Amino acid sequence: MLEFAKAIFAHNPTADWLGLESHSLILSLQRFKDFVSSFSEQHKSYVIPVFNGESVDTGSLETNPFTQVMQKSQVEASEIAEIEPETEIMVLSQDMPFIVDSLRILMNQEQLNVIRQLYSVVITTRENGRLISVKSTSKLEENQLEPNQALEAAMYLQVKESLDESQRAAVEEKVNKILKEVRATNNDFGHMLDKCHNLAAQYEKLAASSIEDPAKAQREGMPASETAAFLRWIANDHFVFLGARAYKYVNGVAVPEKGGDLGWLKADPSVDLQEEVPLSLIGDQSLYFATSATVGRIHRPAYPDILRVIEVDSQGQRTGEIRFVGLYTAAVYRTSVRNIPIVRTLAANIANESHFLMSGYDGKFLWQLMETYPRDEWLQSSFDHLNDVFMQVISLQERPLLRVLTRVDAAYRFVSVIVFVPKDRYTTALRRQFEEILKKHLPVMGMNFDVYFSESVLARVNMTIRVNASQRFSVDPELLQAEFSRASLSWEERLVIQMRQMKPKEMHSFLETEFVNHFPEVYKAETSAEEAARDINGLNSISPNKQVHLELQKHDDDAANMLRLKLYGRGNLPAYSKMIPILEHMGFQVENARTHSLMSASGTPYSITHYLVKTEVDVKSVDTIVLQPHLEDAIDRVLSGNGSSDQFNRLLLICGLNVNQVRLLRAYARYMRQIGFNLSYRYMANTLARYPAITKKIVDLFEAKFNLGETSVYQRLKDVAIESHAIGLALEDVTGVDDDRILRQYLVLVLATKRTNYYIQPKDPKENPYLAFKMKPAEIPGMPRPVPHFEIFVYSSKMEGVHLRGGPVARGGLRWSDRLEDYRTEVLGLVKAQQVKNAVIVPVGAKGCFVCKRLPQNVSRQETMEAVQHCYKTFIRGLLSVTDNLVKGEVVPPQNVIRFDSDDPYLVVAADKGTATFSDLANEVAHEHDFWMGDAFASGGSRGYDHKKMG
Template identity: 35%
Template sequence: MTTTIVPADPLEQVLTQVQTESGNEDLTGLSPEDIAHLAKNLWSWGSGVPAGRQDVRILRGAKGASGALGRTLLETTSPDMPFLVDSLLGECAEQGHEVRTLFHPIVKMADGRMVSVIQIHLPELTGEEAARLEQGARKTLQDTELVVADFKPLKDRMREEIRRLTIMDDAHEAVAFLEWLSKNHFVFLGCREYRFETDADGRVLPEEPIMIEGTNLGLLRDEELNVLSRDAEPLVLTPEIGELLSDPFPLIVAKSTMISRVHRRVACDYVGVKKYDAEGRVNGEVRFLGLFTAEAYDETARSIPFIRRRVKKVIAASGATPGGHTEKAIANLLETWPRDELFQTPSKALGPMILGALHLIGRPRPRVFVRNDQFDRFVSVIVYVPREAYDTSLRERITATLVSAFDGRLVRFQPYFDTGPMARVHFQIALERNHPRPDPAMLEAEIARLARTWDQGFREALMAATLDETHREGARKFIGAFNAAYREAFPPEEAMRDVAAMAELNAARPILARAFRGAGEDADKVRVKIYARAGSIPLSACVPVFEHMGMFVAYETGYPVKPHERPVDDAPDIYWVHDVSMRTENRAGVDLGELGNRFEQAFEAVWNGLAENDGFNRLVFAAGATWREAALMRTLCAYRRQSGMDQPQDVQEAALARYPAITRRLIDLFAARFDPASGASLKQREEACKALREEIEEQLRDVRALADDQVLRRLADLILGVQRTNFYQMDAAGQPHRFISLKIASREVADLPEPKPFREIFMTSPKVEGVHLRFGPVARGGLRWSDRAADYRTEVLGLVKAQQVKNAVIVPVGSKGGFYPKQLPDRSDRNAWFEGGRDAYKEFITSLLGLTDNLVDGAVTHPNDTVIWDGEDPYLVVAADKGTATFSDTANAISLEKGHWLGDAFASGGSAGYDHKKMGITARGAW
C-alpha cells in the first residue's frame, strides 16, 4: 500500500521558514508580529502568480502589523532554482542598496512544484530608485531562468566539444581542461558557435564572425549579446586576433566584456574551443560563457589542466634548482598569483612577471606588471606596494592614476596580503578603442611615488637636498620628528623646506616666517608657516599682526616637531610649525613671488619688536613696501599728527593703502632725496625729486576725498622739508637702526603751527618717540620725559616759546626736546618703570647725535651714509628737564661712546661738573 504525504499548508511552510530564518537576520525595527504580517502578505501575493511564472514587486513605505516600518521591500516569486538569492543580492549591491534583512522560504506545493519566494528589506527608496531596482530584478530573474533551463544542453554541448577534440592530435591537455571544467569548476551561462570568413589560403579575414543559427544557449539566446565586444560594437577579427586563433593550442581562455547578473556580479569568463577545416586550419569557434567556481580558485595551480603547463614552463625557464628554495618560492608565487591571470596569461608573458615578483622578496619596493588582454578590451595591472602604505586612500589614488593613464574605467580590484612586507592589488581596467598605451616604467615610477611611505619620502627628499655634511647631519635628526597630523597635511618635500627653515632659528632669531600658496589656491589666498623654537605661538598673538597687514585669517594649525636628537647644541627639544591660512581683506590677488619675502620679513620684524603692529604694515602688500619703508611712512605720518593740524592715524593708514601708486611714489621721492647708494649729486637729486613731485601732483588729481588728499599732499611736502635722515645709516653690527630719525627744516614745511623752529629732529621707534626743537643754529635747552602721547610736540613747542623770553640773555633762541616712552613696564614696579624711561632716553639721545655733525681735529665731519641738505651743523647741547634730572651722565656716556666732540660736556649738569652757562657754551656770541 502506497502512503501519500501531503505537504503542509503553504502559508504554514512560509511562516515556519521565516521564523527559523529570523534567528540569523537583523530584525532591528521588526516585531514578531511585523515579521508574521509581512510573511503572510508575501505569500498572499506570491501564491497568486500563475504556476511556472516569475514576478517582482517593490513595496515602498512597507507596513507591518502596527504601522509603517520605514523601509522598502523587494519581493520575488519564481519556480525554485539555483542562484536566485545570490543574483538578487548582486543586483541590490550593483544599484547601491544596503540589504537589511532577507527571507527566502521555499514552498512545496501539493502538485510537487517547488516555489521560491524572496523578501529583501532595504532602506526607503525613491520612486525612481524603486523602478530601476524592479527592472533590474526582473532581468536578473530572467537571466537566471535562461541559464538554469539550458544547464543540461550547455553541458551536452561541452561534452560534444570534448569528443571532437579527443580525436585530434596533441589535444590531450585541452581535453583534460574541458573535462575539468565540467566537473563543477565552471558555471555554464551560455554558448554560441561562430564561423570565420577565410581567404583562399585559409587565413581568417578581418571580418565579424558569423553566428551559426540554432547554437545559442543560455544567456546567449539573446543574439544582441556579444561575448567579447565593447558595448554594442561588433568584434572584428583583427590580424592580432587572427594570430591568436592560429596558435596551435585549441583553446582560448579570456575575460568577457559581459557582466554576469547570475550568481556573481563580475565579468564572465570565456572559453573558446577552436574549430578546424579538413586541412587543420581554424575556421570557427564554439564560445562558452560562464564563471569559474570557487573550487576552481581553490585547487592548486599544478593540478589544473592547461595552466599546469604554464606553471611548469615558468619554473623551467627560471633556471631554479629543482626542489631548491627558489623553485619553491616561484611555485608559491604561481599558486597565489591571481587565478584569472594564470588562465589568461601566456607563459612567455607570465614568466617575467613571476620573476619580477620573486625579486621583491629580497628587495621590497613598488612594482607594476601590466598585461593587455588578448582582445584588447581590458588591461590587467598587478601592483605591489609596501604593506604599511596600503590603505583605501592609496588604492583610490592608484586607481585614478591607472584609469587616467589608460583612459579607461575600473572593472574590479582585488587586494592580496601574505606574511611579507608587500601588498598586491590586481586591477582590471576596461579599455576603449585607440586607448593610450602608457610606458610601464613611467607608470611604475608614478605609483612608486604614490605608494612610498611618508618617512621614505622624507629620506629621499633629504638625500636629494643640496646640503653640506653638517646641515645634512642636522637634518637627519628630523627623521621621525613629524607627527601623523603633519604627515597627513604635508608631503615630505614640504617637510624638508620646514627643516631648512627651522635650521635658521637660534637664540637671536627665535621665530621665522615663510609665505607660500598651496597648489590650486586662489591668488588672494596666502599661507604662512611660522617656525618657533620657544614654544607654541597662540593664534590670538598672530591674528592682530596679520590683520594689520590687510589679511583675514581663516584658520591656524600648529604642529610640534620633535627631533630624535638635537640638530645643534642650543636647539630646543620641540620646535613648533604653525600653518596659518588667510586671504586678503579686499580679495585682491597677491604676487608672492615678488612680495612673499617682504611679507615674511614684516611679520618677523613686528614679532621681534623691530616694527610696530599697526595699519601701516598694510603697505607691504598694498604698495609693495618693505617693513622699513612702512615704518618710514609711519614716522612721517607721526610727525604730521604731532603738528596737531593733521588727520588721525587710521585716516592716514587708509589713505596710503587706498592709493598705493601714490604711496609708492612717496617712498621713491624719499629715496631719490636721501638714498646714498645712488651716488647722485644734490643737483641731480633735486631734479629727480622735482619730477617725482610733479608726478605725485598729477596722481593727486584722482584722489576723491579731501582728507586723503591732505594726508598724501602734506607727506610729499614734508619729505622735501627733511634735511637729513638716519634711514640709510647702519649700526655697528651692519644693521639698520631700530629707530628712524628725521632732521626737518620746519620753516620750509607748510601747515605747521607757529612758531616754526629753525630745525627739529623727530624720531620714532617701537620703544619711543621724540622731538628736539631748535630755534637757531646755536641753542641749548632741556629734554623732558613727556607723558602726552598725542601731542608731546605741542608740549615741547609751548616750553620753547616761553624759553625764548625767559632766557633771552643766555641763549639767543630757545631749544627744547621731549620724548615719550611707549613700552614702559607697569608703574607699580617703580625701578623697572624708571629704567624703562632711561632706555627710551638713551635711544632718543642716540637718534639726535646720529644726525649731528662732529668736529674732528677742528674739521666738521658729517654722519656716514647720510645725504646732507643743510650744510654744516655740529652744534648740539642738551640739559635736564622734567623727568630727566639724573640722566645727564647717561647722555654724556653716549656722547663719549659716539666720539662726539663735546664728550662728557654734551649734557649740562653731569657728574663731571660741566655747566654750559658757566662755561659760556651757550653765551651770546660764543659761535
C-alpha cells in the same frame, strides 16, 4: 512579514500571469495560513500576528496568485509597490539556484539600498497549474517530492529609495528579465554540461590517435589528453556554466549556428563573447581562455570567463567551436596547480626550463610563486609570458623591490597588471595611488583588484582593468613601474629625493640627519614630501639674529585673493591670538591656520605655522619674491619689540614698500599728530593705502632727496622739484578733502626735512632702530607758535621725542614727559617761557622732551627707570645722529647724512623734569659718537660742566 504574505496572496492587480478561477474564501484563507506558517518557520525572528478570516479582503482573494493557474512557461512574476518612504519588491518564482544572488546584484546595479530581505521556499501542489495546497519544507528530504508537487520561492525586498511609477515599472521589467535569464541558465545547465563532456570525448579520441603534434601542444600545456582532462575537470563542479554558443567554421571564419545558444545567451544574445578575436590568434591551441566584457548579472557581479573549445573530427580537423561563458567556482582558486589540467603541465614545463633544483631554495620559491599565482592568469597567459613573470620575480631574490608585470588580452578589452611590492610598504592608500596612475595612462572603464600576502617580503596586488577598446592606448610596463615605484616610496624617502634636488650637496648629509626622521606623524599625513623639503629649507633659513623666517606661496588652485604664508621659528612660535592681529594689520584675513612642532636630531625645537590668508589685492599682481623678505622683516621686528603693528603695515602689501619705508611714513604721521594735524593716525594710514601710487611717489621723493649717491645738492634739488611736481599733478585726482590734506602734508614735511639719519644702519642689529629728522618748521604751514628755528624729531617703536631750538646756538633741558599724545605742545609751552626766562644766559633758548611708549608693566621702579633711561639714550643718539661734529677745528658732517642746511655743530643739553640724574648718560652717548663737546655736552654731569655756574 504579514504584509508580504498578504501581498503574495492578494495584491497583484497588474501581473499577466494571474489565473482564471478563484476558490472559496475558506479554502483560500487556509492556504494563506499554510503559507504564513511555512514562511514563519524559516524566519523565526519575525513575529506572525494572529488573524482570522475577517482580516482578509474577499475581493482581493478572488485574484490572489496562489489561487490562480501558474503555467509552466511562466513560472515567475514580480510586483513592486511603494510604501512611504521605501519601496517593496515582491517576487514569486519556481525555486532555482542563483535567484537571490542575481536579484541582489540587480539591486546594486540599480543603486537600490536593500534594508530588508526575506526569502522562503515552500512546497506547492498544483492541478493543471492551479494551486491546491502549500506546505513547509522543514521536513522535506531529498527526492521526496510527489509528482504533482514543486518547490516555489517567494522573495521580499524592501529598498530604502522611494520610486515613482515609471521607476517602479523599469525595475520590475529588469527583475523579470533577470528571472528569465536565471531560468534559462538553470534549464540549459544539463545541456551545457553534456556539450562539455562530448567535447572531452572528442579529445580523448584524438589523444588515443597519433594525429596531433604532441611536442608543440605540450609546451603550451594543451595536448589532447590535457584538453580532455580539463574539460572533464571543469564539468566536475569547477565551472558554473551560464551560457554557451555553438559555431561552425566557414572559410576560416567562426559563424554562429542557428539555435546554438544555450542558457544566458539564449535569454540575452548580446553578451560579449569576443567575436572580434580571429581564429588565427588561437593558433594551434585547442582551448582559448578569455574574459567577457559584459558584466555578469547571474550569481556573481563579475566579468564572466569565456572558454572557447575547438571541435575536431576523427581526423583532428577543426570543424567549429563551442564558446562557454561562466564562472570558475571557489574550489578552483584553492586547488593546487599540480591538480589542475593544463595548468599542471604549464607549471611542470616552467619548472623544467628553470633548471632549478626543486628541493633547493630557488625551486621551492618557484613552486610557491606558481601555487599562489592567480588562476585566471595561468589560463589566459602563454607559456612564454608565465615563464618570464616567474623568472623576473625570482630575480628579485626576496629583495624589497617593486616589480610591475602587465598583460593585454587579445580583444584589447582587459589589461592585467600585477604588482609585487614590499609588504611593509603596501597600504590601501598605495593601492589607490596605483589605480589613479592606471587611470592616467589607460582608458579605464572599470577595475577589480585583490591583494595576496604570504611569508614572502613581497605582497602581490592583482588589478584587472576593463578598458575602452575603441580608444587607442599602449601599456608601458617600465613607465608604470617607475611611477608605481615613486608612489611606493616612504614619505621619508620622497623627502630625501626632494631635498637633494633643492639643496647644495654639501648640505645633504647634515639636513637629512637633522630633520628627515623627526617630523611627527600628523605633519606627514598633512604634508607632501615636496612641501616638507621646502619646510626644511625654511627651518634652515632662520637667521641667528631673527626670531622667525617667513615664506610666501601662491597655489594655482587657490582663489585670486588667497595667499599661503608660512612662519618658521626655533622653539614655540607666537600663539594665534598674537599673530592674527599682526597679520590683519598687514592686510591679511586669516582663513585657516595650523602649527606643527618637531625636535631635530640635535635637540633643537622648531615650529612651523601655516596660514591661509585672504588679501585685499589680487595675488597675481604681487611679487612674492619681493614681498616675502619685507613681511619677514616686519614680523620679526614686531615680535622682537623693535617694530610696530598697526594699519601702516598694510602698505607693505598694497604699495610694495619695505619696512624702512613704512617706518618713514609712520614717523611722519606721528609728527603730524604732534604739530596739531587733526586727522587720526588710522585715517592717515588708510589714505596712504587708498592712493598707493601717490604714496610710492612720496617715498621716491624722500629717497631722491636723501639717498647716499654721489649726486650733487644742486642735482638733488632738481630731482626733488621734478618729483614734487609729479606728486602735485597726481594730487589733482584725489577727490576727498581730508585725503588731499594728508597727502599734501606728507609732501610738505619731506620738503621741510633738512637732515635725516634714515640711511644710517644701527651698529647692533638687535638694537631698536630709530629715525631722526631735522626740520625747518618755518617751511611747514600752520605750525603752532612760537615757530622754532630748527627742530629735531626722533621716532622709534619704543619712544618719541622732539628738540626745539630758537637759533644755531641754544641750550635747554630735556624732560621725560608722560603726555604721549601732545608732548610737543608741552615742550612748546616751555620754549615760550624760556625765551623770557633764559634771555640773559643765552641769546635764544632750546627745549626738548621724550616719551616712553612701551614701559614694562607690573615691574619694580628700578626696572621702570632702566627702561626710561634706555629711551633717553635713544633720544640722545637720535639728536647726535643729525648733528655736525668738530674735529681739529673742522666741521665734519654725520656719516651717511645728506644736509640741506648750513654747518650746525653746536648742541648742548641739560637736565629737566624726570632727567635730573641722566646727564652722565647723555655724556656717555656723546663719547660713543666722539662728539667734540665731550663731558660739556650735558651740564650737571659728575664730570661735566655746569653752564649756569660758568655763565
